[in-house]
C-alpha cells in the first residue's frame with residue numbers, strides 16, 4: 735500500500751469513473767472523500783470502498799458553489815490535518831441537451847462550463863492552498879479526448895475540457911516548484927452502462943477489440959499519484975484505445 739495515511743478528495747465521486755478511482759486509491763491505502771452533488775450516489779460508492787475494507791466518506795456538495803467548496807475543504811483539512819490528493823472528476827457533457835452550437839441555449843453552455851471548468855477551478859483553488867502550505871500534493875484533472883479532437887454538438891464541453899488541459903499546464907508551472915504535481919487524464923468513450931453490442935461499440939470507439947472500462951482510467955489516475963510517477967507533471971494522457979488516431983475518411987477498417 736503506497737498511499738497509506740494519505741487523504742484523497744475525488745469530485746464526481748458518485749459517478750462511474752469517480753467510483754472506480756475511489757476503489758483503486760483506497761486499495762493503495764488512501765482515505766477517500768467523495769464529493770458529489772448527488773449525495774446518494776457518493777454514499778453508494780463510499781459503501782463499495784468500505785465493503786472492500788477501505789475508508790471512505792461521502793459529502794453532498796455542488797462544486798459550482800465556490801464559498802461552500804472552500805468551507806467544506808477547509809473543514810476536511812482541519813479534521814484530517816492533510817489533503818494529499820485531489821482528483822477532479824465531476825462533470826460531463828450536455829448529454830440529452832447536446833445541440834449544434836448555433837442552436838444551443840447559452841444557459842446550457844454556462845451550465846457545462848460552470849461545472850466542468852469553474853467547479854474544477856474552485857476545488858483546486860481551495861485545496862492547493864493547503865498543499866502549498868504542506869509543500870506536497872498531487873492533483874489529477876479528468877479531461878476528455880474531445881478537448882484535443884473536437885466533437886459535433888459538444889462545443890461547450892470541448893471548451894471546458896480544453897481549458898482544463900491548459901489550466902493543468904499553467905498550474906504545473908506554478909505549483910510543481912512548490913512540491914505539487916498536476917496532471918490531466920483524458921478518457922475516450924467509457925460507457926456508463928454495458929453496451930448492448932460490446933463488439934460494435936469497441937469497433938466504433940477504439941482500435942482495440944474491447945470496450946474501455948472505468949478501471950482503465952482509474953489505473954492511470956492512481957499511478958500518477960504514486961511515488962514512482964513523482965517526476966511527471968503538467969502532462970495530459972489520453973486513454974482511449976487509440977480512438978484519437980483515427981482520420982476521417984481514412985479508416986480502412988470499415
Ligand SMILES: NC(=O)c1ccc[n+]([C@@H]2O[C@H](COP(=O)([O-])OP(=O)(O)OC[C@H]3O[C@@H](n4cnc5c(N)ncnc54)[C@H](O)[C@@H]3O)[C@@H](O)[C@H]2O)c1
Nearest residue numbers: 746748749750751770771796797824825826878921923924
Ligand atoms: N465516461 C466517459 O466516456 C468520459 C469520457 C471523457 C471524459 N469523461 C469525464 O470523466 C468525468 C466523470 O465522468 P463519468 O463518466 O464518471 O460520469 P458520471 O455522470 O458517472 O459522473 C460524473 C459525476 O459528477 C457529478 N456532478 C455533476 N455536477 C456536479 C456538481 N455541480 N457538483 C458536484 N458533482 C457534480 C455527477 O452527479 C456525477 O456523479 C467527467 O468529468 C467526464 O466529462 C468521461
